[in-house]
Amino acid sequence: MKEKFQTFEGRAEEQSVTVILCTSLGDIELVVYPQKAPLSAGDFLDYVDRGLYQGAAFYRVIRPDNDAGSPVIEAIQGGLLTESPPTEFIAHESTKQTGIKHLDGTLSLARREVGTATAAAFFIIIGDQPSMDFGGSRNADMQGFAAFGRVVKGMEVVRAIQQIRDTSNEGPFVKGQKLSNPVAIESVKRKTNS
Template sequence: MRVLLAICLTLVSTLVFAVDDGAKLQPGNLFPKVKLETSMGDIVVELDRIKAPITSNNFLLYVDKRSYEDTIFHRVIKDFVVQGGGYDKEFNTKPVMKTIFNESGNGNKNEIYTLAMARENDPHSAGRQFFFNMNDNPSLDPGRKWGYAVFGRVVNGMEVLDKIAAVETHVDPTWGWPDVPKEPVILKKATLLPQEF
């Protein structure tokens, strides 16, 4: 019985650590900033831990593990979204550490230059992929159905995003995916910036 209890406690503590790992980064900072170094320039985003703590901490977990390095922006639709974080340059799927609760009802809107989580049909299927809104996209906000959780906004590098959103895209000949940049746009590095006091 004691062995079983010890195993259960170990599993629970491991799960709690995995879930809270991003929360351990700058824990007193409600609006941490992350610099995204892309092949087309740098973008700085400010996360919103007040309205989207689960989503922000999840994003920070991938940043801390350097898991976004050398990924691509695989879906670019002018005046709609720039999406990335899920695939490497060879279109191999990057591992998802966990899926998270959908915080789309937090009051943040899918407005231009905001940062939101991508997901599948299951409203709570977001893992690592994110997107930038390149327009005001009220159709992505919650209503009678779950929306897409906005957890940050761009504070520097809007012109870089505009350049990315304007790249030429096609249907990828290998995978058959639409809206893939003809010339890969790479997220080279993501770094949590020092906390401002």
């Protein structure tokens, strides 16, 4: 399949944007950095602004006791519950380019190969995870993942989601990670100053 990429140059003027994820377990407040990560943050904000997260959920929990990857990480993954995202792939923005490291609460795009990410699938890091940065060994290509924001309020909600034990045996790599009952993302919106 030939890869297509989108750019979001028109949105890079904003220093940061606050987004509220309302879940069935509580709210998670995020700060997204379109100036540091214009492609990744731009794609995420495009999903927010166009209402593409309708029906989204947190559906994967990664803990030391269920992670088959190496090195072991901790995170929750969310987004659309589909294998076919409604948007095109975006070019990979590594942590070397953006300077946004995978520290506790970092928001990042999920991917398989480099250049196969969209905001349809994202994750929130729990604890510091340097193996997910550029040069880290979580991926064989050592390109890391595309970090573009962080949680500023609601890490207790993130941790509560991660501790849910009602998982399927789908696998083998994700065995024990997919939630049988995903945690609904009821709304995603920019926070306005009022």
